[in-house]
Amino acid sequence: MSGLGNITKKEIRELLTPGTFIPIIIVALIFGTMGSSIQGIQEQSLAPPIIGVINEDNSTLSALASTLLYTHANSVYNSTTVSDLKIGLETVMQHNGVAIIIIPKNFTERITKDQQGTFQIYWIMKGAGLMDTISSSSLESLINLINTNISKELIKTNSSVNASLILSPTKRLETTYFKNREFVGVSPNIIFGMLSSQSLLIPIVIMMIIIMSGSIVITSMALEKENKTLETLLTLPVKRTSIVTGKIIAAAIIGLLLAVIYMLGMQYYYTGFQVSGGLNLASYGLSLTSIDFIWIGISLFMALIAGLSLCMLIGTFAKNYKSATTLTFPITMLAMIPMLITLFADFETLPLALKILTFAIPFSHPMMASRALLFQDYILVIGGIVYVTIFAIITISIVVWVFKTDRLLTGTTNLKIKKIFKKRN
């Protein structure tokens, strides 16, 4: 065998270990689940938007607009009087629709008198993720199509029509309903923009803390094994629980310190991109109180402890520094997945499979906490903290159990259950 072949064969044999493949297989499975769920959202978004139409104006241009709406959207509520708005909104909400559009009495009259016609749009916003805004965006496109057709109609019937009106024949009076709140004069896109710019920093910082402190824990375990210090440590008069929690606390402190440094940099980065004249969410009662910040802090701390205990568990599989670098991969993925999910969709609007996956990943909870607290969704935040605490306790208990078994040093355990099976066989 040639030198090259010999070395290649040896390297493949060394790299072809369960430690290399299991993390990737887990991540592939997670992505598979995510992919099929996101496909569901995309299919949903490609469908015509579900709307309600109230057409009070029985004339040419309003007929043109309503015909286009009926053709390109799925209208589940039709009426000719605005007094039915409440019933209309309820019907559209029941059908999981996106908006109700009112074409007022003077719509055609105003346009023919060189004034913009008005669409009154009552948006029903389900979530503040990127995917959640797809339905409203498709309706926005439909309104642009109506404008184009009205312009064509105007040019066809009156060649001397005002050029400004041709370019923009209608205007919108918008109200958005989101999480039982009414935002008068605000479109879903503006709300999405404000919320995403506010809540993007937290998921990124959390992701960085988890990745950095997680790597510290995993490599620390690997180095203890590689440098053969673990055996000495385990024979000293110190409780296994103290070894495990000591390592977790140290990594959490370092992780938080790194987070502070990182956050300062990110803060300046975002300040540089801040656009003035945005929507003041506080004026709609959407601001975080000092108690809310305490909840976020608790959520973050518990997620960090849970994450690091998971890293400790993974770290027990690390044989040396080389294998530790592979084992940090699933933690990186677990931190990135909720960050991407919270960016694309709100927890409430996720398909059930993704909802379960997001809730199950401990790092999701501090990422979702700030937005949930803005809308007083304390159940999600406190429920998340309780879940993450239970997760951390169970994981730490498993790690302590592993520390008490032979697994840590030999890679095998002396399980009684094995003996039972052997005896039965």
Add this chain to the structure above:
Amino acid sequence: MSAVEVKNLVKKYGSFNALKGISFSINESEIFGLIGPNGAGKTTALRVLSTLLSINDGSVTILGYDLSKHAAEIRRLISYLPEDAGAYKNLSGRAYLQFIANFFDPKEVPAMMQIGIKITDLGARIDDRVDTYSKGMMRRLLVGRALMTNPRLAILDEPTSGLDVINAQEIRKLIKSTAQSGTTFLLSSHNMLEVEYLCDRIALISDGKIVEEGKPKALMEKYKARNIEEVFIRTVHE
């Protein structure tokens, strides 16, 4: 009273039987050597007695405590030096000794540090980072760490491994004098001269079983051997 009492100890790694029911006892202040070829089960036996590995069958009593039930109590009384042990590379020798001493009674820490620094005999290098130490310096640091806590039972796996003749001699003398002041030693070694010089009694282990046990001189007489090496070869290979 025996410091260590091992009865029919069985240790398995999956289907592999590493210790097949070994029995031996060590008296207090005695230096007991466990010798045997590679893979015979020496390190496994030492790891079991150091509370690192669980047992599948049999019993181990150390200084009156049952190993299966009172591992935490045993850890207060023993000290274990693995064959290829290392220290935390970012710490200095002194900081490493301090880290270990801090697990014990705070009142005893200054005395432990004094003993530890004396045993290591590293001079000014005690304040250098461990990753700058030679193999011999590292081993002296680890022997110092193992003995500074004044353990009732010291379990040493190849205590002079990696040391030159002079340093190895120093460590042997140290083990002898420490045993005279009351510490019981259980050690393994490949160096037959070391075993002959150090050990009050030895057990020869082969393929997970103890094949011979006794005082070195008595064993040499029994096998009409000139040294322990010949005893070792005859018991293991003949």
